Amino acid sequence: MARSKYGRPMKGATRRVPATIQISTGVLDIIDEYVEKKDAAAKGAYSRSDFVNEAIEEYIKKLGLTAEG
Helix, strand or coil: CCECCCCCECCCCCCCCCCCCCCCHHHHHHHHHHHHHHHHHCCCCCCHHHHHHHHHHHHHHHHCCCCCC
């Protein structure tokens, strides 16, 4: 498994780069609460980044666009 320069192993073979997004604190609180619950259920294997990537992939599918990988 490839390792990113940010220390976390990358999942799969796709290239990942850091991205900055602007998000309201209320939405971030909702995401963080969900991530905390899922992370606990997965025993430490789920992050905010995982959530954002999954949400983006679902939205791309909804739009009928093709996602990388």
